[in-house]
Amino acid sequence: xxxxxxxxxRPKIERAVYKFLGYSEPHIESAAISCFTKGYDRKKVVDxxxxxxxxxxAKKLTDALLDVFDTLRHxxxxxxxxxxxxxxxxxxxxxxxxxxxxxxxxxxxxxxxEKEVEESPIPGPEQPSPGALTALQIKDxxxxxxxxxxxxxxxxxxxxxxxxxxxxxxxxxxxxxDAVNKAKRAAEIQARIQAQLLAKPNLLSAFGGTAVDKAAIxxxxxxxVALILDEEGRTVDSTGRAIQLPVHTxxxxxxxxxxxxxxxKQVQDKPPEEFSDASTxxxxxxxxxxxxxxKRRFKFVEEGHYIQMAxxxxxxxxxxxxxxxxxxxxxxxxxxSAAKLALIAPKKEVASDDVPxxxxxxxxxxxxxxYESLDAPVEQNAEGAKNERFEGITxxxxxxxxxxxxxxxxxxxPIPVMLTKKERKKLxxxxxxxxxxxKQEKIRLGLEPPDEPKVRMxxxxxxxxxxxxxxxxxxxxxxxxxxAKRQKDHEDANTxxxxxxxxRSDKKVKKIREDTSxxxxxxxxxVTNLTNPxxxxxxxxxxxxxxxxxxxxxxxxxxxxxVEGGPKQQKxxxxxxxxxxxxxxxxxxxxxxxxGKEGTxxxxxxxxxxxxxxxxxxxxxxxxxxxxxxxxPAETFAREHFKKHGVEHYWxxxxxxxxxxxxxxx
Numbered sequence: 252x253x254x255x256x257x258x259x260x261r262p263k264i265e266r267a268v269y270k271f272l273g274y275s276e277p278h279i280e281s282a283a284i285s286c287f288t289k290g291y292d293r294k295k296v297v298d299x300x301x302x303x304x305x306x307x308x309a310k311k312l313t314d315a316l317l318d319v320f321d322t323l324r325h326x327x328x329x330x331x332x333x334x335x336x337x338x339x340x341x342x343x344x345x346x347x348x349x350x351x352x353x354x355x356x357x358x359x360x361x362x363x364x365e366k367e368v369e370e371s372p373i374p375g376p377e378q379p380s381p382g383a384l385t386a387l388q389i390k391d392x393x394x395x396x397x398x399x400x401x402x403x404x405x406x407x408x409x410x411x412x413x414x415x416x417x418x419x420x421x422x423x424x425x426x427x428x429d430a431v432n433k434a435k436r437a438a439e440i441q442a443r444i445q446a447q448l449l450a451k452p453n454l455l456s457a458f459g460g461t462a463v464d465k466a467a468i469x470x471x472x473x474x475x476v477a478l479i480l481d482e483e484g485r486t487v488d489s490t491g492r493a494i495q496l497p498v499h500t501x502x503x504x505x506x507x508x509x510x511x512x513x514x515x516k517q518v519q520d521k522p523p524e525e526f527s528d529a530s531t532x533x534x535x536x537x538x539x540x541x542x543x544x545x546k547r548r549f550k551f552v553e554e555g556h557y558i559q560m561a562x563x564x565x566x567x568x569x570x571x572x573x574x575x576x577x578x579x580x581x582x583x584x585x586x587x588s589a590a591k592l593a594l595i596a597p598k599k600e601v602a603s604d605d606v607p608x609x610x611x612x613x614x615x616x617x618x619x620x621x622y623e624s625l626d627a628p629v630e631q632n633a634e635g636a637k638n639e640r641f642e643g644i645t646x647x648x649x650x651x652x653x654x655x656x657x658x659x660x661x662x663x664x665p666i667p668v669m670l671t672k673k674e675r676k677k678l679x680x681x682x683x684x685x686x687x688x689x690k691q692e693k694i695r696l697g698l699e700p701p702d703e704p705k706v707r708m709x710x711x712x713x714x715x716x717x718x719x720x721x722x723x724x725x726x727x728x729x730x731x732x733x734x735a736k737r738q739k740d741h742e743d744a745n746t747x748x749x750x751x752x753x754x755r756s757d758k759k760v761k762k763i764r765e766d767t768s769x770x771x772x773x774x775x776x777x778v779t780n781l782t783n784p785x786x787x788x789x790x791x792x793x794x795x796x797x798x799x800x801x802x803x804x805x806x807x808x809x810x811x812x813x814v815e816g817g818p819k820q821q822k823x824x825x826x827x828x829x830x831x832x833x834x835x836x837x838x839x840x841x842x843x844x845x846x847g848k849e850g851t852x853x854x855x856x857x858x859x860x861x862x863x864x865x866x867x868x869x870x871x872x873x874x875x876x877x878x879x880x881x882x883x884p885a886e887t888f889a890r891e892h893f894k895k896h897g898v899e900h901y902w903x904x905x906x907x908x909x910x911x912x913x914x915x916x917x
Contacts, residue, residue, distance in 0.1 A: 866901070
């Protein structure tokens with residue numbers, strides 16, 4: 252079935268399905284059309300429709316659809332036969348007409364052709380073309396123009412009878428000249444048409460022109476027209492008038508497309524047309540540039556102008572150089588960090604006994620910098636809005652986005668069950684009993700041999716009995732060999748279960764090592780004095796034993812210790828730094844408290860050794876490797892060391908606390 256036949260059969264198949272099922276089913280309709288299109292037989296159609304309905308209904312539905320399909324096929328066959336008969340009849344009629352035309356004499360054909368040409372003749376060179384104006388028509392046009400002029404004169408005389416005015420001769424001449432110009436233009440068009448016909452003399456002969464036409468054209472119409480060129484190389488006729496030769500137009504599709512492409516390219520390359528003043532898009536608000544360029548006047552530079560500019564540039568360069576030198580000196584001496592920390596201190600020096608009118612932390616947010624403005628009523632400004640008492644405080648509440656910490660794992664950690672000593676003994680006893688029962692069952696089934704009797708020197712007589720009396724020496728040797736064998740088996744079992752040196756080391760490491768894939772615990776400590784080599788050794792060795800990473804930066808009275816590891820490791824290391832190491836002990840081993848009683852105040856201050864926990868927290872990944880010491884002569888070198896690892900804020904926090912402690916002690 253073709254596509255038109257399928258479209259025509261679709262509504263009938265849909266109607267048959269709806270009539271059989273009582274409702275429309277698009278899947279069954281499309282399946283039936285597909286079967287008929289592919290030419291399936293009845294069995295295949297039934298199998299196809301059995302997917303949607305049961306077998307009994309599928310057979311009945313197939314029979315109904317086949318009846319519809321047979322009727323459609325018979326109707327298509329009748330239409331095809333009628334079309335073939337009509338086609339044969341038209342072919343026979345055209346053949347008969349061709350035979351009759353061929354039998355007609357040639358003279359009759361020639362006469363009919365000449366008659367057709369006479370009915371629609373092509374004008375000759377001296378005759379006006381159908382669209383051109385003849386001399387008689389031009390004369391009538393002139394007469395009509397004269398008559399219209401006279402009528403217009405009469406109308407003007409009637410309207411201006413109260414105030415008669417003479418007709419201006421200039422108006423009359425203008426109207427007359429207009430009519431004459433129209434007549435001249437018509438004559439020029441007629442002459443142009445006749446010139447084109449002269450340039451194509453073979454046109455009349457191709458259409459079978461009459462003898463009069465041929466005589467009017469002259470003897471040149473019998474052969475090709477000679478090409479005449481003037482001095483400038485233009486094509487002219489016999490009278491010397493320039494003529495336009497016909498241009499060959501392309502007939503192939505490729506040539507036509509190429510020509511159109513060139514025309515389109517010319518249009519694209521053509522510059523956009525400028526809008527005239529009379530355009531509807533003209534905006535009078537836009538100022539147009541004048542055609543004439545304004546004259547440029549002289550601008551004289553005042554004397555000393557460039558000298559002043561050069562002097563300013565030199566001064567600026569000197570200031571920049573001086574600022575860089577000051578900045579370098581401040582970085583080396585540490586004044587820069589101290590100056591930054593001084594910004595948070597109060598601006599005015601207040602004595603301890605004086606009570607300030609406004610605390611410096613409140614003065615930042617108070618607009619009037621007085622507490623009395625809080626009790627006063629709220630004033631309104633000129634616009635009617637209330638003046639805020641506080642600066643930078645609004646009624647808006649910022650709710651930060653809650654982020655999940657990286658250390659929280661999604662896996663559920665099983666909680667181990669803690670058993671008492673009595674429960675552990677009972678569990679061991681039950682396990683051993685189960686093992687013994689299993690072994691006895693295997694012996695009973697004959698899978699394993701029974702164990703030898705466990706004979707000792709104490710139960711020798713009770714186990715062997717009469718054998719011991721017959722040959723006691725042999726029996727004693729046998730019992731002692733059995734005892735040695737049992738002892739050796741026991742020792743071999745213990746040796747096989749014993750861990751090797753590498754396994755014991757791995758077991759210790761596994762016990763100490765912690766999983767830091769979800770997050771790393773970091774602790775930053777600040778030690779006032781870390782010159783004692785024994786304390787250095789403890790700091791470094793414990794870090795390595797606990798499998799932790801970090802660094803130690805040594806700088807005057809701000810020694811920073813950074814350690815990274817798990818929570819258990821951090822707990823043990825914090826106990827080492829804050830409790831186990833006695834920082835007050837000096838390098839000689841004595842305590843600073845004993846010497847402080849006898850020494851001066853300077854010696855007491857120098858003998859103060861402390862350790863502070865600056866910060867503890869969790870980060871995503873480690874920043875340092877194995878523990879190493881870094882001696883820094885200046886604050887900038889220490890900060891640069893931390894910045895290289897991307898944690899310069901550790902140093903900023905520790906150094907800021909040391910500066911504040913030093914300022915508080917003074």
